[in-house]
Amino acid sequence: MINKDNGALTQFGNMWEKKAASLNVAYAHGKPVSERGTGCVFCHRITKAEDAGGNTDLTVNIKDRESYLFEDSGNRFLNWLSEKQINASSLQHKKSYSNPELYQSSLYCATCHNEFTSGPGANINDNFGEWLASPFNAPDKPEQHKTCIDCHMTQDVKDFNHKVAGQSTQDGPVKKNMRSHHFAGGNYYFTGMRSAEHKKISIDILKTALSLDVEKSGSDFTAKITNVNSGHDMPGGARRQVWLEVVATDASGQSIFESGVMNDGYIPKSARKFIKVSVDENDKPVGLRFWRYVKIGKDTRIKSGETRLEKFKLPAEIKYPVTISTRVLYQVFAKGLTEKVRAAFPEEKIPEPEVIELVKVVKKYSQ
Numbered sequence: 001m002i003n004k005d006n007g008a009l010t011q012f013g014n015m016w017e018k019k020a021a022s023l024n025v026a027y028a029h030g031k032p033v034s035e036r037g038t039g040c041v042f043c044h045r046i047t048k049a050e051d052a053g054g055n056t057d058l059t060v061n062i063k064d065r066e067s068y069l070f071e072d073s074g075n076r077f078l079n080w081l082s083e084k085q086i087n088a089s090s091l092q093h094k095k096s097y098s099n100p101e102l103y104q105s106s107l108y109c110a111t112c113h114n115e116f117t118s119g120p121g122a123n124i125n126d127n128f129g130e131w132l133a134s135p136f137n138a139p140d141k142p143e144q145h146k147t148c149i150d151c152h153m154t155q156d157v158k159d160f161n162h163k164v165a166g167q168s169t170q171d172g173p174v175k176k177n178m179r180s181h182h183f184a185g186g187n188y189y190f191t192g193m194r195s196a197e198h199k200k201i202s203i204d205i206l207k208t209a210l211s212l213d214v215e216k217s218g219s220d221f222t223a224k225i226t227n228v229n230s231g232h233d234m235p236g237g238a239r240r241q242v243w244l245e246v247v248a249t250d251a252s253g254q255s256i257f258e259s260g261v262m263n264d265g266y267i268p269k270s271a272r273k274f275i276k277v278s279v280d281e282n283d284k285p286v287g288l289r290f291w292r293y294v295k296i297g298k299d300t301r302i303k304s305g306e307t308r309l310e311k312f313k314l315p316a317e318i319k320y321p322v323t324i325s326t327r328v329l330y331q332v333f334a335k336g337l338t339e340k341v342r343a344a345f346p347e348e349k350i351p352e353p354e355v356i357e358l359v360k361v362v363k364k365y366s367q
């Protein structure tokens, strides 16, 4: 348990000193795997998912995996022979790598994506619980029901209802709904380091999440933001900056009202933000020290299916016509965090994550 501390990560626990001995023990049972992070074999050897709140409450069975003759050979001909054995019994191969029921279930994803602190047991991330309570968890209404996999393993992230056919193996059967392994989410910044294509997929899925409508009556202005397409609270992750920007200009082009306009890359404190603030036992925001998290102090994220009303008072005396531009903006990390990382790695020349416009409505009023 990491708590009541303020040291470098290397001081936590004894994983560092023991040089990840537990992982080495696991490897000793199988063969060396040259994979980093959450790779193919790890995911496809998950044989059981518990419903114990996350923190990888799953079973990975690498040991009992059926191996193929010559599969680890460096010889091209022997590798070819090895692949032929898979083709000869493809159904058996498929069965050994994905239990059909488990690999369709949101619980499978929840094992890793739900996180809680080991001490206080506070939920750091509860995408699964939020999804259970969402309109997308509707097993009795197939046209409405969508699992994590339906939205995050689809080839068309702009339209979750559009199933794209394809082949997942050479000369294999054409599947009506061929899954994608992009796992597109909000992090357009990291995926953008991989390629422009991956960045675009991430921005595309983000832009589907919300809808925006506005209403003006006298000096009362209301922005209505609806989480139409995210299967959990929006934003779905930590550290994301999602906020409302309102700018009203009068006939002479003069700005007469502003809210949420960035100042030198910083979001003003007064902005209407959609955010979760985690606090410690003294109700102090934990910031980057996530392990001190005890409870949620403030939560203005928008629930799946919810419409949020943000009300503003415009100045009483206005020279009409007035144009009001309203936008919901998204930034993967705040400038303050980027500055901290830059200071720690000055030689890396870390770029500032750009601001993404999720939705925009511009309206002109004559009274």
Ligand code: HEC
Residues within 6 Å of the ligand: 038, 039, 040, 041, 043, 044, 098, 103, 104, 108, 149, 153, 168, 175, 177, 178, 179, 181
């Ligand atoms: C995060 C976990 C995860 C990782 C990592 C992962 N998969 Fe998958 N994969 C899944 C799930 C879940 C499905 C089942 C989707 C379905 O059938 O609805 C799947 C389906 C598949 C399918 C069948 C696709 C289809 O539509 O028929 C193949 C083939 C496959 N994965 C291969 C791979 C390969 C190769 C890698 C590594 C490059 C990989 N997977 C990495 C979770 C993962």
Ligand code: HEC
Residues within 6 Å of the ligand: 038, 042, 043, 108, 109, 110, 111, 112, 113, 148, 149, 152, 153, 183, 184, 185, 186, 187, 188, 237
């Ligand atoms: C074995 C653990 C594991 C499993 C199982 C898993 N994931 Fe992930 N997933 C990760 C890790 C690690 C990352 C990268 C770190 C991060 O962004 O949280 C990630 C990243 C993602 C992202 C991108 C997040 C972002 O900020 O852009 C999405 C979306 C995602 N996973 C969805 C899924 C879905 C859907 C499933 C179920 C099919 C699933 N994951 C199963 C570990 C897992």
Ligand code: HEC
Residues within 6 Å of the ligand: 106, 109, 110, 113, 127, 128, 129, 131, 136, 146, 147, 148, 149, 151, 152, 160, 184, 185, 186, 187, 205, 206, 208, 209, 229, 230, 231, 232, 233, 234, 235, 236, 237, 238, 240
């Ligand atoms: C109806 C479609 C839908 C379903 C169902 C859904 N998601 Fe998402 N998810 C989205 C969209 C859209 C976004 C991007 C906007 C956001 O952050 O909410 C997203 C974002 C994410 C992210 C990245 C968050 C971030 O801040 O980078 C993760 C991780 C994720 N989802 C995991 C899951 C898991 C796990 C499940 C199932 C328990 C799930 N999603 C179910 C649509 C869906």
